[in-house]
Amino acid sequence: MENQTHNPQQKTSFFQSNTAKMIMVGLLCLFLLIPLELVKGLISERSQRKKEMTQEVNTLWGSNIKFYGPILNVPYYDYESYNVEDANTHNVTIQTKKVIKHAYFFPEILNNYSNIKKSQPLKRGLYENVVFTSTMNFDGNFEKPNFDKLNINPESVIWEKATVIVNTTNLKSIKSDLKISLNDQFFSFESKSNNQSNYGVLESNQFDYNTLQSQDKINFKFQMKFNGSESVQFIPIGKTTNVKIDSDWKSPSLMGTFAANEENKKIDSTGFHAEWKLLEINRPFSQQYEEQLPNLNEYLFGVRLLETVDQYQQNERASKYGFLVIGLTFLVFFLIQSISKINIHIFQYTMIGLALVMFYTLLISITEHSTFSIAYLIAAIAVIVMIVLYSISILKNKKFPMFIGISLTALYSFIFVIIQLEDYALLVGSIGLFAILGAVMYFSKKIDWNN
Known part of the structure; x- marks a missing residue:
């Protein structure tokens, strides 16, 4: 086998x-x-x-622009009570003193047309920062203030010391002479200190409202030019607010609480155009305030001008x-x-x-x-x-x-x-x-x- x-x-x-x-x-x-x-x-x-270099350049050139105004400022007399204690008897008496307070009134109509142009990029080291220049034209009118809504006696109003104020960021980057036309009379703006918000304050020269008014209205018109970066935003304080923005920026981001009108919006390779029309009923705040202005930043709207995707x-x-x-x-x-x-x-x-x-x-x-x-x-x-x-x-x-x-x-x-x-x-x-x-x-x- x-x-x-x-x-x-x-x-x-x-x-x-x-x-x-x-x-x-x-x-x-x-x-x-x-x-x-x-x-x-x-x-x-x-x-x-x-980001750090961009922030540094923005600080030098101009940061984002927020605009809150114009606002009619009318002072009035008021009386405040306070307690006075006698040093010997310790009796307390109530005394009053006359003080000046301020009432603020928003415009009846507020129109803005802004043109934003992209500037040459600013280079810092390896990094280029995209910046822009903006020209803003404002016009509209104020109705005669209604002090009854604020429970203020009209006889205590100091009409001859009325002013117009504008709150805006980026004061140091304003590149135009600031004058406002009120019923065809020109008044200069002056910068004022403001410790209550991040806005800078521009206040016009004093004028007599009763002398200046025409048919119970004051028409205003002014222009502002800014160097800026990142964004341009507005607060719709007009009873009727119309905002139009034109720019050569090809990739804008419309932002804020209110949407632009779709039928008038245009974005293409040459730039963009956007429009907003806002009525008093569209935002939940009043047209008049006393003592101090409210913080209305939550109602900002506008456009962000940043590259959509950076390197x-x-x-x-x-x-x-x-x-x-x-x-x-x-x-x-x-x-x-x-x-x-x-x-x-x-x-x-x-x-x-x-x-x-x-x-x-x-x-x-x-x-x-x-x-x-x-x-x-x-x-x-x-x-x-x-x-x-x-x-x-x-x-x-x-x-x-x-x-x-x-x-x-x-x-x-x-x-x-x-x-x-x-x-x-x-x-x-x-x-x-x-x-x-x-x-x-x-x-x-x-x-x-x-x-």
């Missing part, structure tokens, strides 16, 4: 199995999150540095896809390794992972000296070329490295498109990831996972 000998199949070590390799590659992906988070911290640090926001969004890039790249190498039976050492995976992380440091550093698009292109080409050349030395052929280069090019292009999109980023990203998953399932179906 012929002896038959059977050679037992050589058992593969666990550490050489696909399972062990997948575990090690997965752990390496998690480990690379550490340098990736350090890169994100670098981006945040550079972004904060830009650091784009870098931050790109870095959020870092783990996806590393994971998919490792997956491609793992599939190639499993199909071709070429062994790739975990150290080589580490070098490839670090090259992928270096993409983001290159991106942020080049972006600060160029545009984001150019920086993205240069950084992507540099990393793809490095990984392809390294893959040739690992895989000992050019077929698989070329496939890796094409895959990385498609992946970086896909991520760039997502970064540029805003409204459709989630939709495009989901479709892209679904297609990538389908491709991985297709190429992995022939792999023998039992080894």
Whole structure:
């Protein structure tokens, strides 16, 4: 009887199995999150540095503009009671003294037309700050004040000392002579101290309301020119408030409590036009106040003039896809390794992972000296070329490295498109990831996972 000998199949070590390799590659992906988070911290640090420099430039040029006025200020006499104690008898008597108080009245009609022009960017170090100049034209009228609503005796009103006041931020950046026309008579504005709010106060010369009024109304007209940055906002204090803004800014953000009229709004490549019409019934505050003005900042509206996505926001969004890039790249190498039976050492995976992380440091550093698009292109080409050349030395052929280069090019292009999109980023990203998953399932179906 012929002896038959059977050679037992050589058992593969666990550490050489696909399972062990997948575990090690997965752990390496998690480990690379550490340098990736350090890169994100670098981006945040550079972004904060830009904000500090922007704030410094804004302080010198002019900050955001908030406008609260014009307001008719009419003083009146009042009497205040106070207690007086006799030092000897300790008897307390009540005495009165005559004091001057102020009543404030908002306009019946307030019209504003503002033209905002983008100025040359101001550069401080590596950073450019976008600023603008604004020309604001105001007109409207005041009705004769109704002191009965404030329970003030009309006989105590000091009509001959009436003034008009304007509250506005950014006083130091006003670039025009300030004069107001009241029924065709001109009065100069003077700056006054104000400890009750963040607004600066401009107050006109005194005038006699009874002498100046015409048909119980005072018509006003004035112009103000500002250097500013970030935003222009108004408080709708007119019984009827009309605001129109024209600008060469291509990407405005209309903001505040009240929406612009949709039928008159226009935004295109040449700039934008926006209009607001607000009535007394649209806002819950009165037309007259005594002693002090209320804080009405919650009713501000206007336009914010900032770049929609700056370079650091784009870098931050790109870095959020870092783990996806590393994971998919490792997956491609793992599939190639499993199909071709070429062994790739975990150290080589580490070098490839670090090259992928270096993409983001290159991106942020080049972006600060160029545009984001150019920086993205240069950084992507540099990393793809490095990984392809390294893959040739690992895989000992050019077929698989070329496939890796094409895959990385498609992946970086896909991520760039997502970064540029805003409204459709989630939709495009989901479709892209679904297609990538389908491709991985297709190429992995022939792999023998039992080894």
